[in-house]
Amino acid sequence: MKKTVFLVQAALIGAIYAVITIAFAPISYGEIQVRISEALTILPFFTPAAIPGLFVGCIVANIYGGGGPVDIVFGSLATLLAAFLSYKVPKKWMVPIPPIVVNGIVVGFILNYLYQVPLLAAMGWVTLGQTIACYGLGYPLIGLLERYRDKIFR
Template structure:
């Protein structure tokens, strides 16, 4: 029971931080050219499976706020869920930020193409570049810092 509670609390905290970071940095979190600072958190599945539902729920709430409608809420959030799961399965630390970069570039590229009739490849490129900044530029260093304290923060992998 204690582990389930810990998993739920960690998921809720991760989701809440994701929402807050996305909304605080809203001007750069949404649109065709975006660096969603909260995507730095996509490295957290490396430490705990609680990050997978936390990132998903956080993304759902952030996308409700973002104004992209149901397409963005559903498909953008599912892309984050899938990316978080694949990151959790990555065999090497350096690869952990890669799934959010690739999956979101493609998924959000399609979403921007559908919603705003923007060219897919250009949209995917801009989103991918923003994801590289967030996931590797911010997320990977975050992962290195958290690794020092993982036993205190992510007790028993949860």
């Protein structure tokens, strides 16, 4: 039963991540982006199933995004690493930090490579977009989900 719950949670998280990213495509991709779905990167705080779920959701979203193999592979691996690190952080207020830092660096390099955006500018824009998504949307989501933790994440 536990394995089934884990798989269902991971699948749902991945699907929701991909759908939100694609639904907000105009701001989810490109040189300046605020990927609303990155608010979900707080979910490892509640369940380890979010780690593979976010990874697979990001793969699907990046396939749609048109950045090609570099973005699909390295962008998705950045999400995997960030999700794992978010799961490991010791304090709730720190949960959004790994996605902000990891994606700021990795996606900054990806945008520099794909679009020749100056590296520091790319990193800065991604970090800003991640901060908006992860702390502006994701951190309040933690508070909301904590109220229903026992019903949603068992």
